[in-house]
Amino acid sequence: MSIGKYCNRDVVIAAPDVSILTAARLMRDYHVGDLVLAERIDPERFRPVGIVTDRDIVLEIVANDEVDLERIRVGDIQMRDLVSAWESEDVFEVIDRMRHFNVRRLPIVDGEGALVGIVSADDLLGVLANYLEALSLLVGYQNLCEDSECDQGL
Known part of the structure; x- marks a missing residue:
């Protein structure tokens, strides 16, 4: 199961030099909790260079009583080096990486490093829950078949 199949391809991006105020408004307008900070590769593709979340803004700006939200750039509060995944990587490898780096969101890139999702x-919890539900239905169906001696060829 490659992660590219499950990633959200509608990504809200921003340049690292946009203001915190602009970033917060983008998150509000698009109803998202994060922005991928990206640099343009060509007219239609971007390379991710960071990520900023609504939580980052609250902890780094609001909690520190910063008042000039136009002066501070989102790139200034980027918490760590970007962790990303290739779209061809296995879902479980990506989950392991997220756990290892203690991140809840990962940009997904193609073979050339361009952002795809x-x-x-x-x-991922939703994806895994769907597979677990399907598996539980299979087990339940098989138990029913054993009880009623239904055709095992189905």
């Missing part, structure tokens, strides 16, 4: 821990 983003995946969150919540997205």
Whole structure:
């Protein structure tokens, strides 16, 4: 199962030099909790260079009583080096990486490093829950068949 199949391809991006105020408004307008900071590769493709979340803004700006939200750039509060995944990587490898680096969101890139999507821990929980539900239905169906001696060829 490659992560590219499950990532969200509608990514809200911003340049690292946009203001915190602009970033917060983008998050509000697009109803997202993060922005992928990216540099343009060509007219239609971007390379991710960072990520900023609504939580980053609260902890780094609001909690520190910063008042000039136009002066501070989102790139200034980027918490760590960017962790990303190739779209061809296995879902479970990506989950391991997220756990190792203690991140809830990962930009997904193609073979050339261009942004193709983003995946969150919540997205992956949904995917895994769907597979677990399907598996539980299979077990339940097989138990019913054993009880009623239904055709095992189905």
